[in-house]
Amino acid sequence: MESGDRLDTHFDSTNLSGPDLLVDASKRRFLQAAGILVAGMMLPKGYAEITERASGDLEQKVLLVVIGGVRRVETFSGDGLVNIPHLASDLLPRSLFYLHARNEGVTAHFNAISSILTGNWQRLDDWGKVAPATPTFFEQFRKSARVDRNETWVVASNKALTSLIGASSDSNYGPAYGANVVFPKQLMLMAVEEALRSGRTENMADRSKVESELENAMQGSNYEGLGWNVFEATGRLDPRVEGTIKTAIASFVRDGGATSGDELTFFMTREIMRKFSPKVLVVAFSDVEAAHFGSYSLHLAGIHAADRLSYQLWQEVESNPAYRGRTTMLILPEFGRDPDGSSTNGFFNHRAHEESTMDTWMMALGPAVDRPQIVERPIRHIDICPTLTALLGCSPLESQGLKLTELHG
Amino acid sequence: MTISEQHREDMRSALEKGVLQRLPITFLPFVNQQIREWVYLFPNERQSVEKLLHYVAELSTGESSALFKDVIQLEEKMGVGHWHFSTTEQTIENASELARSPYFQEWRRAVQAVFDAADQYALQPGSAAEEVQHRLVILDIPQTLVVDPSIVWRRWQGIGKSLNLGPFTSANDREFFEFLLTPSPGEPGTPTSGLLNAPGNRRELSSADRWFLDAGEGLNDLSWTPTASTNSSLGFISLSYGRLGLYRETFSHEMNTMRKDLADADDVLDRLRKVDVTAWCPPEVSADLAVKEFVRSLFLSGNGAVLFGNSFVEWGASEAFRRARPSMVAARFGMRAKPKPFTGVAVFDNPNQINPAPSVDDLAGSAADAEILALYIWLAATRYAEYRSATVCVVLAESISQAYVIAPSEFPLWQEAEPVSRSSLKGALCNWMA
Numbered sequence A: 001m002e003s004g005d006r007l008d009t010h011f012d013s014t015n016l017s018g019p020d021l022l023v024d025a026s027k028r029r030f031l032q033a034a035g036i037l038v039a040g041m042m043l044p045k046g047y048a049e050i051t052e053r054a055s056g057d058l059e060q061k062v063l064l065v066v067i068g069g070v071r072r073v074e075t076f077s078g079d080g081l082v083n084i085p086h087l088a089s090d091l092l093p094r095s096l097f098y099l100h101a102r103n104e105g106v107t108a109h110f111n112a113i114s115s116i117l118t119g120n121w122q123r124l125d126d127w128g129k130v131a132p133a134t135p136t137f138f139e140q141f142r143k144s145a146r147v148d149r150n151e152t153w154v155v156a157s158n159k160a161l162t163s164l165i166g167a168s169s170d171s172n173y174g175p176a177y178g179a180n181v182v183f184p185k186q187l188m189l190m191a192v193e194e195a196l197r198s199g200r201t202e203n204m205a206d207r208s209k210v211e212s213e214l215e216n217a218m219q220g221s222n223y224e225g226l227g228w229n230v231f232e233a234t235g236r237l238d239p240r241v242e243g244t245i246k247t248a249i250a251s252f253v254r255d256g257g258a259t260s261g262d263e264l265t266f267f268m269t270r271e272i273m274r275k276f277s278p279k280v281l282v283v284a285f286s287d288v289e290a291a292h293f294g295s296y297s298l299h300l301a302g303i304h305a306a307d308r309l310s311y312q313l314w315q316e317v318e319s320n321p322a323y324r325g326r327t328t329m330l331i332l333p334e335f336g337r338d339p340d341g342s343s344t345n346g347f348f349n350h351r352a353h354e355e356s357t358m359d360t361w362m363m364a365l366g367p368a369v370d371r372p373q374i375v376e377r378p379i380r381h382i383d384i385c386p387t388l389t390a391l392l393g394c395s396p397l398e399s400q401g402l403k404l405t406e407l408h409g
Numbered sequence B: 001m002t003i004s005e006q007h008r009e010d011m012r013s014a015l016e017k018g019v020l021q022r023l024p025i026t027f028l029p030f031v032n033q034q035i036r037e038w039v040y041l042f043p044n045e046r047q048s049v050e051k052l053l054h055y056v057a058e059l060s061t062g063e064s065s066a067l068f069k070d071v072i073q074l075e076e077k078m079g080v081g082h083w084h085f086s087t088t089e090q091t092i093e094n095a096s097e098l099a100r101s102p103y104f105q106e107w108r109r110a111v112q113a114v115f116d117a118a119d120q121y122a123l124q125p126g127s128a129a130e131e132v133q134h135r136l137v138i139l140d141i142p143q144t145l146v147v148d149p150s151i152v153w154r155r156w157q158g159i160g161k162s163l164n165l166g167p168f169t170s171a172n173d174r175e176f177f178e179f180l181l182t183p184s185p186g187e188p189g190t191p192t193s194g195l196l197n198a199p200g201n202r203r204e205l206s207s208a209d210r211w212f213l214d215a216g217e218g219l220n221d222l223s224w225t226p227t228a229s230t231n232s233s234l235g236f237i238s239l240s241y242g243r244l245g246l247y248r249e250t251f252s253h254e255m256n257t258m259r260k261d262l263a264d265a266d267d268v269l270d271r272l273r274k275v276d277v278t279a280w281c282p283p284e285v286s287a288d289l290a291v292k293e294f295v296r297s298l299f300l301s302g303n304g305a306v307l308f309g310n311s312f313v314e315w316g317a318s319e320a321f322r323r324a325r326p327s328m329v330a331a332r333f334g335m336r337a338k339p340k341p342f343t344g345v346a347v348f349d350n351p352n353q354i355n356p357a358p359s360v361d362d363l364a365g366s367a368a369d370a371e372i373l374a375l376y377i378w379l380a381a382t383r384y385a386e387y388r389s390a391t392v393c394v395v396l397a398e399s400i401s402q403a404y405v406i407a408p409s410e411f412p413l414w415q416e417a418e419p420v421s422r423s424s425l426k427g428a429l430c431n432w433m434a
Helices: A013-041 A044-053 A085-094 A109-118 A137-145 A184-197 A201-205 A207-220 A239-254 A261-276 A287-293 A296-319 A381-391 B003-016 B025-036 B043-058 B061-078 B092-100 B104-122 B176-181 B245-261 B265-274 B289-300 B309-324 B363-381 B422-433
Strands: A061-069 A096-102 A152-156 A180-182 A280-285 A327-335 A359-365 A373-375 B135-141 B161-164 B210-214 B237-240 B328-332 B391-397 B402-406
Touching: A061 A109, A061 A287, A061 A296, A061 A381, A085 A296, A085 A359, A109 A137, A109 A327, A109 A381, A137 A152, A137 A280, A137 A381, A152 A261, A184 A201, A184 A207, A184 A261, A201 A207, A207 A239, A239 A261, A261 A280, A261 A296, A280 A296, A287 A296, A296 A327, A296 B363, A327 A381, B003 B043, B025 B043, B025 B061, B025 B104, B043 B104, B043 B309, B061 B104, B092 B104, B135 B176, B135 B363, B135 B422, B176 B328, B176 B422, B210 B309, B237 B289, B237 B309, B245 B265, B245 B289, B265 B289, B289 B309, B309 B328, B309 B363, B328 B363, B363 B391, B391 B422
Parallel strands: A061 A280, A061 A327, A096 A373, A152 A180, A152 A280, B135 B328, B135 B391, B210 B237, B210 B328
Antiparallel strands: A096 A359, A327 A359, B161 B402, B391 B402
16 A cells, blocks of 8 residues: 555545646746747747758657656746746747646656657556566667667666666567666765775765766676666676766766766766767656655755756757757656645655646657647647657557657658 | 443454455455554554444445445456455555556545445444544744745645744743743743643543654653653653654665665565564653554655655654544654765765765755645645644744744634734643643
8 A cells, every 4th residue: 555544545635726726827827928938939030940950851869858757836837937947948939848748647657757658558567677568669760770779778867767668578679679778876876885885985075086986886886786788798888888978977076066866867868979879868867856755945956957957958969960950859757746735745746646746748849840839739648659759760659649740850 | 431442342343243354355455454553553543443344344235235336346347356465464566556557546536435434424323423622733943944934825825824923032941832832830921731731622632642743853841741750651742853863774774775685675664564663762652552653654654754854744744644633733843954965866875874074954945845844734634524623723933933823713813913922822722722
């Protein structure tokens, strides 16, 4: 049983009328604000940006950014915009914005991301012990286009994921067509544990020594233990992968900025983009999950970080010649979080069968977007896989999800 | 015969009639676990199980089948019979299987309907209906957590009213919250008893009827409690995050060590359920079996109770409402440190052990956490009928000398002119609970 109530059944929705009304009011204000922003994009400058990217036969790339669980009220609502200045002000005016992107499956991390990647609602073990039951778009793309594994990557902060997220258990597809999966935050945890075990904890307080602790952890661990599957048959890292990770660690430590798991994930992602230029890249941020520990302020800090890092990823797309003008970037939360007053302890968790938990949003940027607009029609997370597969030039497999008509290559 | 004795007799009779065999399979882990852990239950929890079993035992076979029809049909649709489903205790695997089922929400509603029917039966004429009692939820955002008066009550959406408080002039140089909770002998114009020892209005008073939860080190002065002269309990339940430091640290260390050795989360849970925690507990916790197990369950169920004092207070209060339905919950928020560089991700363990850099208080973050968690405590209370009519809620924001008050119209404090003196506040609250 979940914690929370006898038999985990008690849920009194009468307490929710207040917050729900608040969300409605915020939504109206958000739409008004967004309408002004989008109207601004109808000016010639906006058209100039759009025509620039519609430049013919460039191969399509896809960058999918999944933020953990965030509620609408803390993000795209009147009161929430303050937490997402980059998404709201820098990216929204040039985006195709789906106001309602719904997770109607299991609102737990492994299942949510599996559903996004496969186009079918997955109902798997929450601990990532079982691979998705139907093919991911990595597998569909790799098998159809006959591309190398290094063209498809997952870089994730979330501890609830395992390397099984990279490929399904479908016997016609499976790991042979799966993506490289790396979990930078696990590397950081490993470094902390190693430092603790060997009495070198003072190194974790000394910025100049953290880099070597992280590199030691990488050298001393087995990669399967870290949840990675980028190693070769010998169990060693490809030297190019190893160099990429070391550069990412050095940037992370020497940058002098914030030091969260999502920061390391960002640096790793950017380095992978620079070294491998994969056609398909999935990034999962999870600092927002500090909410599980009951700190609202740390949860908001996680939202701010995801906002900034998503924007920095888009800046990398725009400045990196391998990506500029040919990359469609999608940004969405895995799900919302539970409403204030729920028996599941509100923002702490994401398991209430409530709109606050299931109803999120999605932003699309890049050449697949004809023109900036806000789409109020609800879409589902399972619509993402067939859409991305089509963008990559493959025929999507039959799935529960439907291709989004607003996005096309 | 008291109400408790009558309930106990009813349940014994129900069990003898084979009532457990009438229950759907998904009821069994909960009911079996409650019966097995009877000594660890609070009076309210015992009554809840007793009411259910007595009600089912009183039904004819046909009525019983009708009561459980929806649940049993859903169990068949869910395929519970094919699961590795424990009927003896609630497991993570059980919860996981249920939550993954597309029929989970329907099942929850159907189960709740059964409990509602049992509650209704217990309220029928001739049954021992609960009297309406005055209750109090009092929460303290202390002086050190500075809040912004222009937004601090925004989340409450006008369900109560903010009152300005007068200066604090206790002769005993005590903190304001402790002044409210504990006796004030010899202070003119102030009630001599405190909220924690004011005469109660419940017919069957137990220590589980009044709770004090603290993100800090607990009450400074316990000289007025029975413990001071005897080895008995305090007379109320006192849980302090600071005083549970050894428990928390040992518990989280055990949890993290076991995670590396045991593949299955249920094994971890099982081990932690059985670990003898007595040596890790302060006396006020180890002295009471139910409280000792309450703390274990609080830490096992997550929600940050092991890591952050304010989460401990919120989740502890929420669980107290759910499990014990106390007439009074007093809770005080506190400070947490900022996450340390590079080890912020490793918050599952003691950050001071991982990173020797000095801790830095997160003033703004702690205040923001306290603001929303205070609301959550109140919302947790109002999920239960007992707190929806005759309950007063007072949230103190000491840094701005304000209290946010939700109370029925007859609450005498509404008649006071502002600023309300702190002695008047104490008097009104003590009278409410008398």
